[in-house]
Amino acid sequence: MQSIWQRGWAEKPGKGGGGLSSKVDLAVIGGGIVGLFSALHYKHKHPGHRVLVLERGAYPDGASARNAGFACFGSPSELIADMEKEGEDAAMARVEERWRGLLELRAELGDERIGFEPTGGHELFGKADPLYTKVAEGFDRLNGSLHGILGQPAYEWRNDRIGDLGLNTGQLAFTGLEGPIHTGRMMQTLLAKVRELGVEVVFGAEVASFDDNGERVLLGLKDGSQLQSAIAVIATNGYANELVPDIDVLPARGQVLLTEPIAGLRLRGTFHANEGFYYFRDFEGGVLLGGGRHLDIAGETTTEDLTTPLIQADLERLLREMILPGKVFKIRHRWSGIMGFRGKGKTPLVDFVSPRVVAAVGLSGMGVAIGIRVARRAVGLV
Numbered sequence: 001m002q003s004i005w006q007r008g009w010a011e012k013p014g015k016g017g018g019g020l021s022s023k024v025d026l027a028v029i030g031g032g033i034v035g036l037f038s039a040l041h042y043k044h045k046h047p048g049h050r051v052l053v054l055e056r057g058a059y060p061d062g063a064s065a066r067n068a069g070f071a072c073f074g075s076p077s078e079l080i081a082d083m084e085k086e087g088e089d090a091a092m093a094r095v096e097e098r099w100r101g102l103l104e105l106r107a108e109l110g111d112e113r114i115g116f117e118p119t120g121g122h123e124l125f126g127k128a129d130p131l132y133t134k135v136a137e138g139f140d141r142l143n144g145s146l147h148g149i150l151g152q153p154a155y156e157w158r159n160d161r162i163g164d165l166g167l168n169t170g171q172l173a174f175t176g177l178e179g180p181i182h183t184g185r186m187m188q189t190l191l192a193k194v195r196e197l198g199v200e201v202v203f204g205a206e207v208a209s210f211d212d213n214g215e216r217v218l219l220g221l222k223d224g225s226q227l228q229s230a231i232a233v234i235a236t237n238g239y240a241n242e243l244v245p246d247i248d249v250l251p252a253r254g255q256v257l258l259t260e261p262i263a264g265l266r267l268r269g270t271f272h273a274n275e276g277f278y279y280f281r282d283f284e285g286g287v288l289l290g291g292g293r294h295l296d297i298a299g300e301t302t303t304e305d306l307t308t309p310l311i312q313a314d315l316e317r318l319l320r321e322m323i324l325p326g327k328v329f330k331i332r333h334r335w336s337g338i339m340g341f342r343g344k345g346k347t348p349l350v351d352f353v354s355p356r357v358v359a360a361v362g363l364s365g366m367g368v369a370i371g372i373r374v375a376r377r378a379v380g381l382v
C-alpha cells in the first residue's frame with residue numbers, strides 16, 4: 001500500500017525546502033460512515049475543492065464496517081426508557097433524526113446497493129418479563145407519539161409470529177418500518193461513491209496530532225509526515241479522545257458473534273431485546289447476535305479490540321435458550337467494534353474543537369441511521 005507520503009499529499013517537514021503542502025481544502029480524519037459522508041456532502045457543495053480522507057486502517061476499520069446493520073429507529077422498550085430518562089420531546093426528536101437518516105441513506109446509496117431487506121423489526125419479551133408489563137402499559141402512547149413522525153402506526157403485538165420464526169419467547173412486538181442492511185456492501189458503495197466524486201481516501205494513514213495555527217490546520221501523521229489543510233473534520237467516533245483528550249466521548253465496545261448457516265432457519269428480520277442491550281438478525285443463512293455490554297460496562301469502556309468469554313458465553317446462552325431452541329449451531333466468527341458514547345445522553349457531538357476543526361463524534365450506537373445527517377451537520381459548520 002502506498003503511504004500518504006508516497007501519494008504526494010504531504011511533504012516531510014523541512015525536506016527539499018518545500019515546507020508543507022497547501023493543496024488540501026478539507027481533511028477528514030476517519031474513514032467510517034461519518035468521515036465518508038462528510039467528504040461526500042462537502043464535495044457536493046464544493047466540487048472543485050480537494051478533499052482528503054485519512055483512515056488509519058487498511059480499510060474502514062471502525063464500527064462502520066463491523067456493525068450489525070440494523071436500519072432501525074429504536075425498539076419499544078428502548079424508546080420508552082428514553083422517554084422516561086429524557087422526556088418525550090427529546091426522545092422523539094432522536095427518533096426523527098434516525099428515521100430521516102435512514103430514508104436519506106437509502107435514497108443516497110440505493111436499497112439494492114446497501115442490501116436493505118424490508119423484512120421488519122421485532123422486540124422480544126420473555127415469559128413473565130416485567131419489562132413486558134411496562135412496555136404494554138406505554139405501548140399506545142408510544143405509538144401515538146411515533147405516528148406524528150412516521151406518518152403511520154409503528155408497532156403492533158404479533159405473538160402469532162413467534163412460532164413461525166422458531167423463537168422461544170413470551171411476547172413479540174413488530175414493525176414493518178425497519179429492516180437489515182448489508183454493512184460491508186453499504187460501506188463499499190459509499191466508498192466507491194466518494195471516490196467517483198474525486199475524494200482521495202488514503203488507508204494506512206494515522207493522524208497523530210493536529211494544530212490549528214490560526215491560518216490552517218497542520219496534521220502530523222504517525223509515519224512522521226505532515227500535511228496542511230484549510231479545515232478539518234474529526235470523525236473518529238469511539239477513538240475521539242486519542243486526538244482530543246478532553247472531549248466528552250467515551251469508547252464503548254460492542255461484541256458480536258455469527259453462526260454458521262443453519263439448515264431450515266426461519267428467522268427473518270431484525271430483533272431487539274432488553275432495551276436494545278441485545279440484538280440479532282439473520283445473516284447469510286446464520287444468526288448474527290450482539291450485545292451484552294451491560295454485563296461489564298466498566299470492562300467494555302475500552303478501545304481494545306477483542307471479545308471476552310463472559311459476554312460471548314452469554315450470547316451463546318441466548319442462542320440456545322431463546323433464538324435457536326433445540327437447534328445445533330456452530331459459531332463461525334466472533335468480533336468486536338468500538339462505538340463512541342456521550343458522557344450524558346445520546347446526542348452526538350458535532351462542534352468546533354478549534355476555529356478550523358470540527359468534531360463529529362459520539363454516535364451512541366446509532367451510526368447506520370444518523371451517520372449521514374451527523375456528517376451533514378459537520379459540513380454545515382465548516
Ligand SMILES: Cc1cc2nc3c(=O)[nH]c(=O)nc-3n(C[C@H](O)[C@H](O)[C@H](O)COP(=O)(O)OP(=O)(O)OC[C@H]3O[C@@H](n4cnc5c(N)ncnc54)[C@H](O)[C@@H]3O)c2cc1C
Pocket residue numbers: 029030031032033034035054055056057059060061062063064065066067068069070071072205206207208235236237238239242243253254255256290336337338339360361363364365366367368369370371
Ligand atoms: C458491534 C456493533 C454493532 C452495531 N450495530 C449497529 C446497528 O445495527 N445499527 C446502527 O445504526 N449502528 C450500529 N452500530 C453503531 C455504528 O456502527 C456506529 O455508530 C457508526 O459506525 C459510527 O461511524 P463513525 O464513522 O462515526 O465511526 P467509525 O466507523 O468507528 O469510524 C472511525 C474511523 O476512524 C479511524 N481512526 C481512528 N483514529 C484515527 C486516527 N488517529 N487517524 C486516522 N483514522 C483514525 C478508525 O480506524 C475508524 O475507521 C454498531 C456498532 C458496533 C460496534
